[in-house]
Amino acid sequence: MIEPSDQQLIDAAIAAGQNAYMPYSNYRVGAALLTASGDVYGGCNIESVSFTPTVCAERTALFKAVSEGQRDFSAIAVVTRDAGSPCGVCRQMLYEFAPDMRVILADLDGKAHLVTTLRALLPHGFGPENLDDGKS
Numbered sequence: 001m002i003e004p005s006d007q008q009l010i011d012a013a014i015a016a017g018q019n020a021y022m023p024y025s026n027y028r029v030g031a032a033l034l035t036a037s038g039d040v041y042g043g044c045n046i047e048s049v050s051f052t053p054t055v056c057a058e059r060t061a062l063f064k065a066v067s068e069g070q071r072d073f074s075a076i077a078v079v080t081r082d083a084g085s086p087c088g089v090c091r092q093m094l095y096e097f098a099p100d101m102r103v104i105l106a107d108l109d110g111k112a113h114l115v116t117t118l119r120a121l122l123p124h125g126f127g128p129e130n131l132d133d134g135k136s
């Protein structure tokens with residue numbers, strides 16, 4: 001169920017998406033990542049003419065936050081024209097830090113289409129605990 005704070009996060013994701021650099025796909029993505037302490041980090045997709053180096057909005061937001069010392073996340077809102085779902089690479093990268101975070105997928109009008117969790121988007125995920133016991 002959508003919560004009031006989800007709507008604020010959607011608005012932040014729409015704002016972040018204004019900076020999207022997407023001349024090749026014309027597919028604008030904005031993300032807003034909420035930390036456990038209440039800070040919000042925005043991100044947009046940034047494309048490359050060489051295609052492969054392109055980075056998604058979700059990872060832009062995550063890398064900004066982690067590079068500023070953040071480790072705990074409670075939610076992410078992702079906004080696209082069709083309320084598209086995060087790619088597999090972004091799911092994996094977000095799972096590293098917050099497998100139980102809320103994931104809110106919304107369209108460019110700010111309408112939430114899906115509120116779920118990262119664990120639901122990446123069931124049986126491979127996470128840091130898999131490398132914990134030090135055995136080969």
Ligand code: THU
Pocket residue numbers: 022025027029044045046047054055056057058085086087090
């Ligand atoms: N994109 C994202 O930013 N996030 C996703 O999870 C899916 C895809 C971007 C990458 C590229 O710039 C454009 O959307 C089309 O794939």
